[in-house]
Amino acid sequence: MKKVSAADLAINGGSPLFDSILSTSNLVLPSQEIFFERLQNSISSSGLTSNGPCVEEFEALIAQRYGVKHCIATCNGLWALAVCIRCIRLEGKSEIVMPSLTYRRMADIAAWVSMTPHFCDVEMTTRGVSAAKIEPCLNENTGLILAAHPIVDLCDIDSIVGLARERNIPLLFDSVEAAYATHGGKMIGGFGEAECFSMHASKFLNGFEAGYITTNSDSLAHDLRVMIDQEVPRESESSAFGINGRLCEAHAALAIASIYDLEDQIERNRGRYFAYKNLLSGIKGLRLVKYDEQQVRTFKNILVELTEDWSLDRAQTIELLHAENLLVRPYYSPPLHKKEYSFDVKTNIQSNTEFLGDRYLLLPCGDFVSESDVAEICELLNFISNTRDLIGAEL
């Protein structure tokens, strides 16, 4: 890192710290050998349509790893969520309770299934939902609880499962960011009626564009396969409501290769995470959000809180880092209750979401970021932290 004064910052006309962009996308490229071998096999078998050998192998591998009865592969994470909601919601009820601080299209998904999102607050400690935050949103119209795990660690699974049981409301987990995590030593995937995952290239497992659903319910698995057109419906179901939500063989082939790389990926992520953890600990104004190291974690996302000692606001920080070719991202911004919609939404937010909404930043991660890149990034952050008045003046 060659910056000695604020004038050296790219935002002030200096040259960027990195020649090419470092992003917060995971972009893991698993073994091409496994990918092409599986694809070749699929092409030479007659499995070119739905449910070919790759999709079948992928589903079996995931079900086994998560310890669930069923995995249903889907075209992406969004439609995995949409079809789950259609299959498990209470008939005739209109509202879905979901956090505001989550994936940017979560409210849109509710609209796609003709339901109203009801935004709830999150806990300060987990940045995720809990029974205490969901309960104020429950009413006679509630048809589903959609508990989305936060970007680091998990939401309060136990209290939410308890509440859903007590009130007899179906529970769906968005577990995209919690892929391959354990809760109390038990792999996620089987909490609630179903759990949904994405395998977009930016997520933990790369399937180009893909998703999957895990469940322990035989009848739900059947309904889901019929709805996404993966399984031929029985006579009585031939007019069932549905979409084409299948996963194609080529994407499943890459997903299989990603599964075989999974343990190695976790090791690589762990290396980056601990490099960040060491180097960020000395920087005033930044606090790394730590993983629960007693549980299985993928260490994929690097999330930092800008504390009161960090003198730039988040927007300035992002602008400054983008100029250095560090494509940092704000954490779930704006929160969903702050967006404009062409459909009805309901909001029951106390102050936590507002407070948390503009304090967090995702730092570059994934296989295109080396541990020496991490060292450079942290040196820059340290420089910013120590030279803050100069930077403030320049801006």
Ligand SMILES: *Cc1c(COP(=O)(O)O)cnc(C)c1O
């Ligand atoms: C990416 C993401 C989704 C959607 O997955 P796609 O495969 O991109 O459709 C849903 N929920 C969360 C939390 C996500 O991060």
